[in-house]
Amino acid sequence: MGRPPCCNKDGVKKGPWTPEEDIILVSYIQEHGPGNWRAVPNNTDLLRCSKSCRLRWTNYLRPGIKRGNFTDQEEKLIVHLQALLGNRWAAIASYLPERTDNDIKNHWNTHLKKKLEPGCANRPPSSRGSISKGQWERCLQTDIHMAKRALCEALSVDEEPIEPREAKSLDCADAPPPPAPTTYPSSAENISRLLEGWMKSAPRKCGTAAPASSESVQSESASSQGSASESACNNASPNSLSLLESWLLEENEGQGGGNFLEYMAILDDACDLF
DNA sequence: AAACAAGACAACCGCATAAGC
DNA sequence: TGCTTATGCGGTTGTCTTGTT
Numbered sequence: 001m002g003r004p005p006c007c008n009k010d011g012v013k014k015g016p017w018t019p020e021e022d023i024i025l026v027s028y029i030q031e032h033g034p035g036n037w038r039a040v041p042n043n044t045d046l047l048r049c050s051k052s053c054r055l056r057w058t059n060y061l062r063p064g065i066k067r068g069n070f071t072d073q074e075e076k077l078i079v080h081l082q083a084l085l086g087n088r089w090a091a092i093a094s095y096l097p098e099r100t101d102n103d104i105k106n107h108w109n110t111h112l113k114k115k116l117e118p119g120c121a122n123r124p125p126s127s128r129g130s131i132s133k134g135q136w137e138r139c140l141q142t143d144i145h146m147a148k149r150a151l152c153e154a155l156s157v158d159e160e161p162i163e164p165r166e167a168k169s170l171d172c173a174d175a176p177p178p179p180a181p182t183t184y185p186s187s188a189e190n191i192s193r194l195l196e197g198w199m200k201s202a203p204r205k206c207g208t209a210a211p212a213s214s215e216s217v218q219s220e221s222a223s224s225q226g227s228a229s230e231s232a233c234n235n236a237s238p239n240s241l242s243l244l245e246s247w248l249l250e251e252n253e254g255q256g257g258g259n260f261l262e263y264m265a266i267l268d269d270a271c272d273l274f
Numbered sequence: 275a276a277a278c279a280a281g282a283c284a285a286c287c288g289c290a291t292a293a294g295c
Numbered sequence: 296t297g298c299t300t301a302t303g304c305g306g307t308t309g310t311c312t313t314g315t316t
Contacts, residue, residue: 038301090304106283
């Protein structure tokens with residue numbers, strides 16, 4: 001179908017969000033909860049379309065979002081998940097609950113893709129057009145061992161980089177963090193301040209502390225879309241990753257198979273996306 | 275110090291699909 | 296059952312920041 005009618009309306013504001021707009025949006029969600037985005041511009045003074053509101057919330061304002069540097073481990077995980085799943089950023093993001101799909105996509109396009117391009121060893125299964133659902137599911141099942149090894153690499157912080165040529169580029173986790181941006185839209189601290197008051201009064205869903213800073217928060221998902229954030233909420237930690245880690249840990253200790261079925265379930269979830 | 279280039283990231287656009295009627 | 300609308304997702308663009316000359 002076409003675009004939502006709201007985006008065709010005249011007078012819909014575009015461009016960067018202002019602090020005032022953020023506050024309005026956060027206040028509304030505080031009161032009504034996320035979801036029903038259509039109602040947001042109607043019930044507030046926001047001159048934004050519903051999509052814009054949803055994106056602003058999910059990509060920037062939502063509690064539990066980790067911003068800033070991607071760790072070496074996160075980068076490896078993204079690289080391997082991208083190799084497995086292709087450019088299905090929402091699916092990849094579900095394995096990194098503190099990161100948004102947009103964030104992962106941006107990081108991939110600006111950092112990781114360039115690092116991998118020379119060899120193209122981690123070619124994704126191109127696009128959804130070139131492979132059928134059934135084929136892809138079979139591929140995924142057939143390549144389960146490859147996936148396991150890849151994730152093993154991804155979760156092993158001490159291991160060598162995936163490819164020798166990445167050695168230089170993937171070591172940014174040790175680099176000092178870049179200076180915090182100072183302008184409003186880029187400042188996580190501003191958002192933290194913005195949310196601080198709200199989080200103090202917001203009902204605790206996960207029993208985690210309110211985010212004093214966006215770097216330290218646990219995911220308190222109020223997101224409507226969120227298998228990712230909901231799962232993070234339920235476990236107070238990225239459960240998928242924990243399962244993988246524990247499974248791989250057992251595997252490495254020669255007790256493999258214990259959590260394999262659970263991991264298969266995770267991969268089944270990934271398959272459900274096709 | 276100014277101009278330019280490159281990088282980084284927030285936001286938008288359009289398509290696909292689920293949901294409701 | 297088909298149509299309309301809302302939402303989610305991925306690709307792309309625009310803008311701001313930072314680095315270099």
